Amino acid sequence: MRLYLGSMEYRFRGEDRGFDEGKIVVIYPDESFLKVMAMRLFFLPILLLLFIPAGSQSISGIWEGNNEPSHYIKPERVVLEIWEYNDSLITGVSHLYYSRGRYEHHKLSGRINKRTSRVYLSEDSIISYKVGLLQVVDEGTYTLRLFKKEDEMILQGDWVSRRKRLFIDPTVRTRFHKDIKQEIPTLSSDNAQNPLKRVDDIQLVLEIDKKEKDSIRVDIYDNGEIDHDSISVYVNNIVVISKQQVSVKPLTFYLSVTNNEPYDKIRMVAENLGSIPPNTALMVITTRKRKYNVFVSSNFEKNAVVEFFLKDK
Secondary structure, three states, rough: OOOEEEEEEEOOOOOOOOOOOOOOOOOOOHHHHHHHHHHOOOOOHHHHHHOOHHOOOOOOOOEEEEOOOOOOOOOOOEEEEEEOOOEEEEEEEEEEHHHHHHHEEEEEEEEOOOOOEEEEEEEEEEEEEEEEEEEEEEEEEEEEEEOOOOOOEEEEEEEEOOOOEOOOOOOEEEEEEEEEEOOOOOOOOOOOHHHHOOOOEEEEEEEEOHHHHHOOEEEEOOOOOOOOOOEEEEOEEEEEEEEEEEOOOOEEEEOOOOOOOEEEEEEEOOOOOOOOOOOEEEEEEEEEOEEEEEEEEOOOOOOEEEEEEEEOO
């Protein structure tokens, strides 16, 4: 006879017999059941590896993706540049690129729930934008689920506009991916000793014409009253000014915008807070045809960052 216990099937050796109450019955699994169990035990370690919680890995880095078709104008690509700090908090920037050189750049804040692998992001303010005559810039929130594959991580979910319109669904499906091999560390709590691991506060994003990408001059002055602010400046994590005091005489360096990285960055790091915190400066950026005056501010928690990207055409 055969005895069914849940989804497992057993067969008694010998002839079929009934149960006698109070007697011990020894049962033996049949050959087909042993084969099934062997296959399950073989695949169990593989399944465990596949379902390691994705939230256990840092999500800091650059996420490339796009939106699915919706009532909104579809960008050619969407980029999330995010940093994780204090174990679960997030800061960063969202970049949306449209056809004909149009774009939007928004400051992000948010959090990650590592237990559920949920990521929540809010577009808090607009850094810069260039859109069509009839195009409206909306800010919204992302609710995303984090997945991990063999060589990449995936964020997938919804972006929801804060602006409600009649007959228009405010929800847009979206998906991003990041190479797991990206070496971008989680921000350290020891900010004074690790200035490059402070939160990046992106204060301006500049679109640079390819004809103006070389020999861009940057002058940094004290912003107002001289209060003995000292700074270091990095271009793409390479120091160009080290622990210099800002004054009426400019600190000057040059840079070229390249295609080697998605964005070239000037990062101003506060070495002290001067006599009037925070550490502030005027950054004058001069290309062949244009000049930009950027008022930047940094402290021991945040670095002031200006990003550059090349115009497509």
